[in-house]
Amino acid sequence: MKNSKLKNSLTALVLLFTLIGFSQDKNPNVVPLEVFYTKIKSQKKPQIIDARGADEFALNHINGAVNFNLQSENYAKHIASLDKSKPVFIYSIGAGRSVALEKELLKNGFKEAYSLEGGIANWIGNGKPFYANPDSYRDKSKLSLTEYNKIIADNNTVLVDIGSKYCAPCKKVKPILETIRAQYGSNLKIVEIELEDSPQVIADLKTINVFPTLLLYKKGKIIFKKEGISDLKNDLDVALN
Structure with missing residues (x-):
């Protein structure tokens, strides 16, 4: 009986520490689409960063976004143009480059930085407004x-x-x-x-x-x-x- 109670207690402790670990791993600045969208809409001039490559950005992006990431040659110039006291909204194809940039900005004095969960797929895939280069989609063989x-x-x-x-x-x-x-x-x-x-x-x-x-x-x-x-x-x- 004692062994059974001890085993149950150990199991409960393992579960508790596992849950704590998961909660610590979750980045609170990676936010769902509606949170990201609502925060952007609350700003008069939102600071939106597309952290993908230049060729990706040229094809499609969120309206009003600028394009750079941690590997960009003009990274310092882009950072200097941002207001550290205002939120920054970042996205990429998923949540890789955007999360890396978000963490770097927060580490360097930015008040708020958010990364979009699901990236551009989530934004476009749920019907939010976006820019698409018309020259890239004129091929009639493309699917309508x-x-x-x-x-x-x-x-x-x-x-x-x-x-x-x-x-x-x-x-x-x-x-x-x-x-x-x-x-x-x-x-x-x-x-x-x-x-x-x-x-x-x-x-x-x-x-x-x-x-x-x-x-x-x-x-x-x-x-x-x-x-x-x-x-x-x-x-x-x-x-x-």
Whole structure:
């Protein structure tokens, strides 16, 4: 009986320290989309930083953002142009470069700095306003929302992979898709959508929080949604069967 009580006490302590560890690891400055958006809207002239590469920024970005990160040659000049007493809002393709910059700014005297959870995928993927370079999307072969909806309507089972060519995890999805394509053949229609080609489709879906995201449709309805690549092949097999 005593051994059982001791074991239970030790288990409870382990759980407590684990939870404490998780809470310490969570960065309070990485905020959800609506918090990020509301804070931006509360500022007359919000300081928004796109921490992606220049080529990514040129294709699409949040309205009013400036583009630099910790590796930029003109980093010091950009920092000097910011007001340390006012909030800074940072995003990237996910939460890598934005978090690194956010931490650096806070360490160097900035009052507030926030990183967007899910990055540009979350912003555009939930229909928030953004700039898209019109010269980059004039190719008529690119997917439109009308074409997207027709594909969903015309096929019984459709797997949609949504991501970006600049997203490292997204690249790991491609070989898994090839395996799935070979396994299910003509029984499954696979559609791949990238931010660089079809941002408006991603925005219009209003269901994307992170890259990569996979959506499985059956008879026109989403029956499975997968964010990230953890256990992707197994999860897809379960959903498809």
